[in-house]
Structures are given as C-alpha cells and as structure tokens.
C-alpha cells in the first residue's frame with residue numbers, strides 16, 4: 053500500500069470504486085448481493101438537484117427498494133438542517149446535517165446508527181473531495197454519481213473545478229471508466 057504522503061496514496065483515496073449516471077441508476081439489490089447493508093447518502097446533487105430539488109416518489113421508491121433488500125440508509129450532508137430534515141422526513145430515513153465531509157465523524161456516527169461496519173457500508177455522492185475521499189478514509193465502498201444539476205454554491209463551484217481536474221486525471225489513468233453506468237428504468 054502506498055504511503056500517506058505520496059501522490060499515489062491520495063490518488064487511491066480519491067478514486068471511487070464505481071461510477072454511475074445517477075443514484076437511481078444504482079440497483080440496491082445488486083449492492084445487497086455484494087454484502088452492502090448500509091448506505092450513506094449525500095443529499096444535494098446526489099438525491100436531488102441542488103438547493104431547490106425536492107424528493108420525488110421515484111426516489112422514495114428507490115429508498116424503499118434498498119430497505120427491502122435489507123439495506124439501511126442515512127443522509128449525510130454538509131448543508132444546513134432544514135433541507136436535510138425535509139428529505140429525511142419524506143423518505144423516512146435518518147439524516148445528519150452540517151457533516152463537514154470529508155471529516156470522518158459524521159460517517160462513523162451514521163455507521164454506528166445503522167449498525168454497519170465500513171466494509172458493509174457504501175457511500176454515494178457526487179463530489180470526489182467530500183463524499184469519495186471521506187468514504188475512502190473510513191474504508192467504505194464508494195460510488196460517485198454524475199451531479200443531478202450543474203448549478204452549485206459559489207465555494208462548491210470552485211471545488212468542482214478542482215474535482216473535474218482530478219477526475220480527468222483518474223480517467224486518463226484508467227482508474228475510473230470513461231462513461232458512467234446506467235440502467236434501463238421503466
């Protein structure tokens with residue numbers, strides 16, 4: 053394993069295990085079959101478009117299918133509480149706001165609540181420097197999704213430029229597929 057101060061170590065920590073077109077493209081049953089029992093879900097641009105996106109019946113159905121597959125879900129968002137509460141109420145799952153990802157605390161707290169170990173927990177998010185790095189550092193399975201919309205907060209917009217550069221580097225090295233996985237939805 054690469055040492056913590058090397059380029060390759062960090063490249064590894066920034067590489068998602070999987071890359072999907074959207075959260076709804078992920079098949080929860082397939083995750084469950086691979087031993088996933090808990091999901092840590094980013095909110096903005098992962099479960100819905102940033103800021104004004106609302107939870108949809110389609111998303112609720114997806115959460116339900118995850119639960120039916122024996123997977124517990126927990127929202128972990130860096131944003132404020134109101135929006136997280138709205139989603140967690142609508143979807144009937146717990147949520148943590150102001151999580152300060154990629155810091156590990158909220159990830160560990162979510163796993164404690166779900167009763168899952170890192171190796172049976174998957175993190176789904178649209179950002180490499182918060183969701184993927186944070187999940188990787190905890191030893192979780194990590195899934196990057198294409199952002200639900202291209203709009204974002206001023207600071208996040210800046211971070212995204214850096215993430216796009218990292219992403220191009222990962223793709224050039226063949227660490228991330230050229231195109232995200234999608235599935236046919238009815």
Ligand SMILES: [Mg+2]
Pocket residue numbers: 094095096097098177178179
């Ligand atoms: Mg996000």
